[in-house]
Amino acid sequence: MKIIDKATVKHVALLSRLILNKDELELYSKQLASILSYISKLNEINTKDVPPTSHALATLKNVFRKDLLKPSLNTDDVLKNAPSKEGAFFKCPQVIEGK
Amino acid sequence: MKYETVIGLEVHLQLATQTKVFCGCSTKFGQRPNSQTCPVCLGFPGSLPVLNEEAFYFSIKVALALNCQIQNLIKFDRKNYYYPDLPKNFQISQYDMPLSYNGVVYIAPQGSGERKRVRVKRVHLEEDAGKLVHPERENYSLVDFNRSGVPLLEIVTEPDIASTEEAYDYLVRLKSILKYLKVSDCDMEKGSLRCDANISVRPIGEEALGTKVELKNMNTFKGVRLALEYETKRQIGLAQEGEKIIQETRLWDSEKQITTSMRSKEEAQDYRYFPEPDLVPFVVDNAVIEKIKNSLPELPEAKANRFISEFGLSEYDAGVLTSQIDIADYFEECVKLYPNPKTVANWVTGDIMAQLNARNITMDELDVLPSSLTEILKMIESGVISGKMAKELLLESIETKSRPEDIVKKKDLFQISDTAKLEKMAKAVLKREKKSVRDYKSGKTNALAFLVGQIMRQTKGKANPAIVNEILKKELEG
Structure with a gap:
């Protein structure tokens, strides 16, 4: 069985808002298959009795910060790298759901 | 189907x-x-x-x-x-x-x-x-x-x-x-x-x-x-x-x-x-978890049940009063100052909440002291003002942010409970309103309400309606 097919790559591309042409689809399908088969080596380990880890430092838990204000960035700085802006807003293509 | x-x-x-x-x-x-x-x-x-x-x-x-x-x-x-x-x-x-x-x-x-x-x-x-x-x-x-x-x-x-x-x-x-x-x-x-x-x-x-x-x-x-x-x-x-x-x-x-x-x-x-x-x-x-559980405030349902058992309120009143924490707190503060829970409940669910709804604001925003209401309730009880005057007084107290007692003093709103004075007025009214007197005597008892109204109007609502009622009845039947 193929580790990833073109339909899945297309679907993931859509979720990521990427438009792939035919050549790219071919290329990425191949590359992703190669990456996934390498990673799938991990499946060979028996993890039946190992609790899932959600954080790299297994002994660390309950790390909090107090509810105290810290200075925010200056709005001009925030918008400095924006490809498009209007006033103090970021500007982007229209995204009204349902229209 | x-x-x-x-x-x-x-x-x-x-x-x-x-x-x-x-x-x-x-x-x-x-x-x-x-x-x-x-x-x-x-x-x-x-x-x-x-x-x-x-x-x-x-x-x-x-x-x-x-x-x-x-x-x-x-x-x-x-x-x-x-x-x-x-x-x-x-x-x-x-x-x-x-x-x-x-x-x-x-x-x-x-x-x-x-x-x-x-x-x-x-x-x-x-x-x-x-x-x-x-x-x-x-x-x-x-x-x-x-x-x-x-x-x-x-x-x-x-x-x-x-x-x-x-x-x-x-x-x-x-x-x-x-x-x-x-x-x-x-x-x-x-x-x-x-x-x-x-x-x-x-x-x-x-x-x-x-x-x-x-x-x-x-x-x-x-x-x-x-x-x-x-x-x-x-x-x-x-x-x-x-x-x-x-x-x-x-x-x-x-x-x-x-x-x-x-x-x-x-x-x-x-x-x-x-x-x-x-x-x-x-x-x-x-x-x-236990500590947080124990530190939780009394929640609406528990509070409503307590209002029913502790203050003898109806389920409906208790539900209305406890639906919002600031209203429940206000009610309890008032009861501390004027320990007549049913009367307080009527006023809070009635006049106070009507104000909240009419203005579309919260209790905090209305900013009326518990003592403003309880002073008024005490004045009704001692006959200083009538129930009708009390409603107006509460409104004025809310609007001007002043103590009801001060308003009463300033505007001379004291209720007239002076029997001798009211008797004199009653006699004058009976002399004037002959038709109503005849009506009353022929069994149309609602003519009495008209006569009471005459005196209330004459005194700009300051006469004690209960006493006026009593005096007129006595005069008519005596």
Whole structure:
């Protein structure tokens, strides 16, 4: 069985808002298959009795910060790298759901 | 065929912390766009989230007040989707191990007289997204990230709600509990409290659930009620015509009072959840859970029961008084100053709440001292003023922010209870209003009310109506 097919790559591309042409689809399908088969080596380990880890430092838990204000960035700085802006807003293509 | 409705509700609640859930930016509403942002809530590469302790414990508090179990090991997950209001392209949320689960809220819709359980499936903590603004007649949208990262609690029920009335009652009671806990301002206008609904219909007796429709964009509780009513009718109509109900998201249009399909370009939801590796797991000791449980305030239902047993109030009055914490507190303060709970309850649920409704404000905003009301009640009891004068006095006291006693002194509002003076007036009236006297004597007893009214008018409402009544009766019959 193929580790990833073109339909899945297309679907993931859509979720990521990427438009792939035919050549790219071919290329990425191949590359992703190669990456996934390498990673799938991990499946060979028996993890039946190992609790899932959600954080790299297994002994660390309950790390909090107090509810105290810290200075925010200056709005001009925030918008400095924006490809498009209007006033103090970021500007982007229209995204009204349902229209 | 008869149909029944099955509803599940999903409430999003912004927690009233000073700072965002994973960074130190302010959560203050209504500020200049993008002025409360930093590398964390803007999703800059390399920035790391750290959980706000207050947001976490507020969440535990809500979970316990809704009778939920707390998860042994709490972790966060990334919910992946691409949308301009989400700078990281994922939302930090909770997936398979929510903070809490298996809760219950008791409802008692008006008129049904029955108490019903609505199971709470889960309560979990996540971050809010930014705000999108869509300028009219333009082909672009604007993004403000001030809201990005504001702590958001998601409260999801099981599909236990069987009517729009039940849905409305659940929301009112949930909001009341949340206000008691003081964890959020619950202000729907500011978006601090938002509600989505899942609704389906099925033939009565049928076990399997019908196809569900998700309803969004209902900005008020009234909107929720209207949208659910509309959707119930629409779905039953389709079912009766033998047409298929499509699983979809529909938006409530409050102007046209209809729901419309939200034709999303997005494919089936595919969020590719995975654990958030930038946050450590969280464990709350049982001792801490117990401590928080014990520190919870008396909640609306318990308070209502106490008002019934301690003050002898009716179930209805107790329910109304305890529906809002500030009204319940006000009532109790008044009873301390004037220990006649039933009278106080009548005035608070009557005149005081009428003022709140007429002005559409809260008790805090009305800013009337408990002693203002109790002074007035004491004056009625001692006969200094009449009940009618009392109502006007309360209003004036609220409007001018002055003590009722001072107003009475200044405006010479003392009630006339001087019997000799009133007798003299009564005799004059009887002499003048011969027709009414004849009417009364021929058995038309309501002529008495007219005669009392004459004296009340003459004294600009200051005469003590009970005494006037008595005197006139004595004169007429004597």
